[in-house]
Amino acid sequence: MKELSLNILDIVENSVKAGAALTEISVVEEGDTLTLTITDDGCGMTEEVLKSVTDPFYTTRTTRKVGMGIPLLKLEAELTGGELNIVSRHITEHPLDHGTTVTAVFMKNHIDFTPLGDLVSTIITLIQGHPDTDFRFVHKTEKFEVVLDTRQLREVLEGVPLNTYEVIKWIEEYIKDQYIN
Template identity: 65%
Template structure:
């Protein structure tokens, strides 16, 4: 992947596919490190699946026997001296908490660090494709933070889909303005 924001898009698609109603995407930056956390309330994965997803020859897709999403994420993090951690739980009984949290940690000073890239496009792409699920995006930097919560927008929109082009433009501009002010 040319940008970490593309890894974020790819991993967040897994959350949506897992039936998440809320997918939280957090980017936490310090002077020297960057951490991406994608936390969802989807169906979760049993332990053996959590172990298997790091293997490129494990996939849920039916068109091909290769799944490179998590392996790509691990490659990008480990090549900077960082790591990827996956925590997941499936509900054993009705009402149990369930979901998956993927954490990817990077050292920004490393020569093989991939830039974050166009994270605004990742957020708008996720919302465009999945207007009926919620996303909470936050990006904390040393200079300040950026956030977007589709639950807030949804309550304002009163049934107008989040995928409406005018709404997507508003979201894009809102994030751009926030980035410009930090």
């Protein structure tokens, strides 16, 4: 992927497909490290599936026999000297607290570090495509902290869909404003 934000878009699609009501996307930059955490309350994975998700020849899709999402993110993290970890609790064994957490650590100063790219565009695209699920997005560095929580917006909107054009435009500006200030 050209941008890390595109990997994020790709991985979060898995959370949505797992039936998550809430997916939390956190990007924390501290010194040389960038930690990406994607946590969802979806159905989770069994231990057997969890073991095979970093294998490119494992996929849930039916149109093709390869799945590159997680393997790509893992490779991109490891190329910088970082790592990827996945913790998952499957709904059958953890009926009350199921879900998946993907954590990827990157060394920002490594020459192979994929730039973050347009995170705002990724968040907007997720909300546009999945207006009925909630996302909490946090981007924290030593200089700023950007937060967007669709649950808060949903309360204000009272039934007006989050992917209404005017709303999407407002969200885009709302996040961008936080980066500037």
